[in-house]
Amino acid sequence: MATSARRKAAAGLLAAGMLFSVVACSPAPQDDANAPLEVWARVSGGAAAAYERIFAEYTAQTGVEIDFTAVPELDTQIQALAQQKKLPDVWINDAGSLGNYVAQGFLLPVDPANIDGAENIPQSTWDENLGIDGEIYGVPFSRQAVVTFVRKDWRENLGYDVPKTWDELHELAVAFAEEDPDGNGKDDTYGMIVPGSAQSGYIYRWMNPYILQAGGDALTNNDDGTFSVAFDSAEVREAAEWVQQQFCTEGAIVPGSIGMTTADSSFFETGEAGIYATGIYNLNTFDNAVGAENVEIIPMPEGPAGSTSWAEGEDIYFGAASDRMAEKEQLASFLISETAQRIGMEAGVDVDGAITQAVVRIPVNQNVDAVAVTGDERYQVAVDAYADAVPFPWSINFLPYRQIIADGLNAMMSSCGSDIDAGITQIASDLQAQLETDGIAG
């Protein structure tokens, strides 16, 4: 009996212990006013090191600690956290998410008057952060536009000039595939790198500059809170036909691109492809992989309507789950200061010895000169590209629209015989339906 009783007691203890440990695992409440501000950014690996340097400098200057977490899948994590009515105090993510966050009530509005140095950010940049209710959400942190990277040594080996038009870009892509630009005697190189998957809207994000350069766009802002569909146009058709020509010319695009995300598309680094329309933030990585002298950034080759590029950016968002406004404003003031913007632009080395990506691409602080900070003339092309670039409408939740277009384009480009007209018409009608669902159809 005694043995049995002991056993029972032991089992009871074990069971109670299990229950207790589960309860103890629940996350601690977030609203501890003495805890350091919890800050997230959508970065991984090397880019996280850049943020860590910025926050270390902040702590050195102010004595205020920051609890920083690099979160590669930031939007998924934010969404999951929000289900528990929690959010980070501050997070840094795509400017394009602004409308989505506002629609879900995730953000506290920002009063630029309370941000030191707000006047160093151009008013036009502040205006980009207007929510649909007329309030400003998020402090601009970094801006950028898509630029075209080219393997300079390959181009020069083959005796081609810098491509200035779509046709010349196509010729160069084909030459990279067919004329053995790296001179290794093997047929192992391709022209353009294209993240062509519909996942996260990648194909549309890659193709949007070409749509803009043809004079097309997805939606027209009627400036009265409503939008109209602009996608079903001759201009978009022209861009789609040109892109399909690239997909259907052997070697002009890396094979299999239709299923690739940006994470799968490291062909520039591996020396397998030589043309990539992407963000300036890749510059350090590319330089490190193939040598800075072999990487050139060229102005966007002109399409039928010009060389407009597509603008993106990152904002500093104030989470609505905690107040602590003064602390958030103090941090944001530092992040837009010359010091922080400079640190964010510098290439560094992370703990594994890898070259880090710059987290500030085109500085929002107009007193910071990207070319002067980096000592790299190539930045000027990116600065110029941003000056002639158009963003997605940030004030609305653009994600469903981006996904509709990406799904449609992915289908269109997945086969060379696809009916482009029918595809574009279908996308336009889906966009119209989405505008109506969202109650912003004009």
Add this chain to the structure above:
Amino acid sequence: MTAPSTIDIVTAGGRRGGRRIPASVSFRRQLIPWLFLVPGLVLAIVFKFVPMFDGIRMSFLKVQPFLGDEFVGWDNYATVLGDKRFIESIGNTVTIAVFQTVGAVVVAFLLALLMEGSARWLRWTRTAVFLPVVTALAIIGEVWRILLFPSEAGFANRVIGFFGIPPQDFLSDPNQAIWWVVVVGIWTAAPYNMIILLAGLVGIDRTLYEASAMDGVSTWQRLRHIVIPSMRSSFAVVLTLAAIRALRVFTEVYVLTGGGPAGSTEVWMTRTFSLGFDQYKLGVASAASVILLVVTLVLTIGVQWITRRKGNN
């Protein structure tokens, strides 16, 4: 339910011969197995049942934690069933489920027949064959993507080039992508099924083999009339598990194709994930998950009922 008998043995020492067991002891004896189950139950409740019931609750809400959830009745279900991409994804899901399940069970059965026995080399081979099961699906997907890289220099294209077949687009071709997803699914799932079927094979009464050998039956007859009927319950388990797994297929598709190209490999779960985490419609995504739960439940009960009825016959 082997737990009570184990406890009986453990507590037998306290019985003192054949005396009647007092009620309190009998109660304790019933309680103890439950205590042993507590760790598993707690984990199941916290990680399975609480999220499941939360999912069911969310499927009736417009989920917006910071603005207040709104009750929308059956609207989310109507949205799912009215979404043409969901409907299209059902076809792909069923195609993958049917071919992957059948393929994985057939391959597993062949593997089990080959791998039955106790020789040392068999043990080694069984471990090697089992490796896909213990490898992370994301890694399997990545390895297959490299094998199936659609350039002439890609591994698979070089292999088929050896036989004079022109280079294929594999995962980039909307017409074949889904079949490659099925192939990878079979490759991954077959070894797991094999283990269950091996257990079934080992359990077959040896004397049946000896008797049939005396009667001079062929290998095929032995398979047809002894092995397969004896393994009915193993097949039922494997088929049920494989069908459930195939219906909620997600990782393979997400890693291999992300649902593309042209939506040709989009399945129920990738569409659900996209609605939940690309478009943040968590209520609609929950409704889609609940529908999948109900379908899985009905299928499982159906398979159980059919096999039990056949077994009784």
